[in-house]
Amino acid sequence: MRENSLAIRKFSDLANPTRFLALAARVLPWLAVLTVLFFAVGLWLSFTTEGDYQQGETVRIMYVHVPAAWLSMMCYTVMAISALGTLVWRHPLADVSAKAAAPIGASFTFLALVTGSLWGKPMWGTWWVWDARLTSVFVLFLMYLGLMALNRAMEDPARSARVSAVLVLVGFVNIPIIKFSVEWWNTLHQPASVMRLDGPTIDPEFLWPLMVMAIAFTLLFFSLHIAAMRNEIWRRRVTSLRRQAARNAGRESLVP
């Protein structure tokens, strides 16, 4: 009787991830194909459109820099929602999602930082300044790495999940700071020109490649995220299977 209830409990726990795996297997190929398509078009557009009269060739950096910067923030938002899922709804996949997103977000943030620096050298004459926007993005990068380190350091996922969820939520204050830093403090950095309430103010010449690249990056993020979540689920299964094997193997010799 009790044995039975245990099995059902376990089953309902795992049902969700199992369904997720099936879904992922169905969706991933399509996502991958779409991503590649959008990247092809986006790259073609970004190298064929005209340069800016002010910034010259360097404006092409924008097509990488801006999507990467957006994605770095969006990825953290996804993590924050997952953290809520862990803490409030205790959804079994939420923790997996947060954990899988961290390295991806760190990569996008890294890209935003590097391309921004590479843009800053010709435009501002320096690789780096400690203004609000740049500093807050740097802090975002540190937070991603810190969360990754914490996740790695704690062996037991059940235990690390809640701690890192709390940290993710605390760190979320940084996102509005990044977004609005250009308006709250005067900085060297460009104010928003695409994502604003009164519509984009940017020349459509640049808007098209930017948009296509942004979509491509977003698709890339989702494909990677789903794949990484799948890996994480598999990883947990391997661990629990190994323990189970261990206990059964140990038991035969234990029972006198």
Next chain:
Amino acid sequence: MSHAAYVLSSYAVAVATVVGLVLWVVGDGRARQRELKALEAAGIRRRSAEATGGEST
């Protein structure tokens, strides 16, 4: 450095990062699947998997 160099290096960094990320995710997945296969070959299966008649993947 000329401006083109800045543009090219940022694209190069972008490509390198993205390719690295994709390779890591794919490689990680392969490794995990190998481990699962090995465990399965050793005759260890999840209890719930048995109950539901196996995995879909």
Next chain:
Amino acid sequence: MIALFFRDLKLSVRAGGGAMIGVLFFMTIVAVIPFGVGPDLNLLARIGPAILWIGALLASLLGLDRLFQAEREDGSLDLLLMQETPLLLTVFVKCAAHWAATGLPLVVASPFLGLFMNMDEVAIGATVVTLLAGTPAITFIGAVGAAVAVALPRGGLLVSILVLPLAVPVLIFGVSAVYAAIQDPAPFLPPFMILMAITLFFAVIGPVAAAAALRHSAD
């Protein structure tokens, strides 16, 4: 509780050399910075408060990671967790002992180091007062990091990483209170009050969070 306070104090004096290493490290930092900025006394005096604050922040990191780890390794943590005295209070007292053993000596040493940095009396006084008000906050924040990392065998660096970002507001308001005291137009009180508020805030939140983390870490 008083027993816990004195035991921890005794331990850090006897075993860790906590007080000394913090002060020595502090002195090392203050000794090295002048090499960077050169013998320009004015500049030294100007950045002095900031350097002292950064030094104090970094010095408090030393030894912080062992706050709960040492208790866990010899099994004391189990007993601390079991008592009806709220864990909160236990953590608070441990923080207080840690601060008394490492933070307080830093505060006491800071006037002398201020002299080395060619700071004037007002600046020194303001630094001492802000350090006195601000360093407890660093300890309380650190306790959270230490509690999160209690299960990690060598949490040292990880604890610092968790702690430093949270300690940034303390640093900002501490330093700006000192500068406000030196430069005439800016008033000293507002940033100082904020500093006090931050300390009080973390004195409450820190032990709560650390206690929660410890409860979950038991295995």
Next chain:
Amino acid sequence: MIALFFRDLKLSVRAGGGAMIGVLFFMTIVAVIPFGVGPDLNLLARIGPAILWIGALLASLLGLDRLFQAEREDGSLDLLLMQETPLLLTVFVKCAAHWAATGLPLVVASPFLGLFMNMDEVAIGATVVTLLAGTPAITFIGAVGAAVAVALPRGGLLVSILVLPLAVPVLIFGVSAVYAAIQDPAPFLPPFMILMAITLFFAVIGPVAAAAALRHSAD
């Protein structure tokens, strides 16, 4: 011996340490500094080398004290002491592993952090070279302290009095070599040679002293 090296490396990577954490810690420190001294690029460039060196010192100190203590607490130290391989070599390998896990990543990361501190190419190059030459010395000095700490159950104080004063010359010659490289009149080589000499000296003396201390620590 190679086994020991890799075990220690693995341990520090596994146990919430490791290359990434060291770099992350370093980046966190660098990110905290502008909050203290303000975002003045010139000033940052001037104190940059000193900050990087202090960060390296701090990163090496955190966790170094546990180098032998952790081995002692779980009984491994006994086995290390019993082998016919000279203890000297064992200590040296443990130091090397510690340096590879915490010192080396810092050296590798320092150019990027130099960019954040607005340092120019020469300063960055000089910092990397001096860190590469100097950080091993800190590890070797720290090993002596760690060994003495194991030997004296109640001798914590002695460790700090021992380690930091010995590390200060390393820090000073390292930093002044960097400044010599930047500022024209002063030549780079003399302080750098001294730094190298210090490192070589401690690479020999450190393990010898640590091994001697460990032999006497057995109880």
Next chain:
Amino acid sequence: MRLLVEGLSARRGEELIFNDISFALAAGEALLVTGPNGSGKSTLLRVLAGLLAAESGSLLLVDAPAGFEHPRELSHYLGHRNAMKRELTVEENLSFWQRFLGDSPGGSGIDLAAAAEAVGLAGISHLPFGYLSAGQQRRMAMAKLLVAYRPIWILDEPTAALDAGADRLFSGLVADHLARGGIVIAATHQPLGIGRAQTLQMTGFVH
């Protein structure tokens, strides 16, 4: 006072370690937990001491002093590690725990010298704890049970490292505690020499 345990189960990581453990102990009764290595004895004791959360089941105190809901607040726990600091002297260690733990209602601890005497180690309490032999350390950890009163003792392999004389001495301490209406729960591989005691044989959770 009675301790009622109903349908307790606990897990470590993903694995269920034991399932559906029930027992009831009245004042003056002892429970011996036995079973092979890795069968979950220590885990059970840690759940009883409130150090691990139970997966399901309930722990109940009947007729307990007012204000105590969980047995952990009325328990001594002696685990594999002794919870004493090597750097402090035995006396400092014991007096710290005496003052920190305080007495539970219904009894009072004995003073340090008497406790050291009771574990057969009078006169060495000025030594640093780290200077004692393994068995002496274990005995001193037992003295900790005496300096502050707790009705329930939860003991994990208390007699490991003890010599035969100390074994007897220890069964005397336990018998005294039971006679004064205490409750003892001990995990052990060796007979503890406690007269009448319930036993609980752990088998581990069989899948």
Next chain:
Amino acid sequence: MRLLVEGLSARRGEELIFNDISFALAAGEALLVTGPNGSGKSTLLRVLAGLLAAESGSLLLVDAPAGFEHPRELSHYLGHRNAMKRELTVEENLSFWQRFLGDSPGGSGIDLAAAAEAVGLAGISHLPFGYLSAGQQRRMAMAKLLVAYRPIWILDEPTAALDAGADRLFSGLVADHLARGGIVIAATHQPLGIGRAQTLQMTGFVH
């Protein structure tokens, strides 16, 4: 190979712990060191293992392989602590010791899987050591004795925390080692189930 011990004495701090201990062990012989807590068993073993300096007396190896002067270089020492890292897996721990210790001349260690099998814990060597129960940890520490060959085993209370089955298993291991010409010196409070063995009763130094 023979181990000759003549008139050994040792002190801890100021105190003489034991005085004038002599014995001789030939290949295939075992010595059981018994005595009450604090009588100096562990101290004696640490002196034999070269971890403490003897106050006076001599330790001699006769017919030992060339180049080994002190028994410590030919000995395994299993103390109260297991010398394994909680963070590493059992396998990593064992393989580290295997490679670090190497084999003494005259024999060779068995491989990791076989050693884990020999202590009855095959199949859990990929778990972090810290996840094991106290008895499982102790068993794995014994597996360490098997993965690298040493003719002399110095064991300090090897069977503390072991269940009855493991006790039997351990006496089997010791008997095997003796049969292959090894030497075993063990301090213990419980009978170890080793057939013929010399015993040495420590009394502590009486002033």
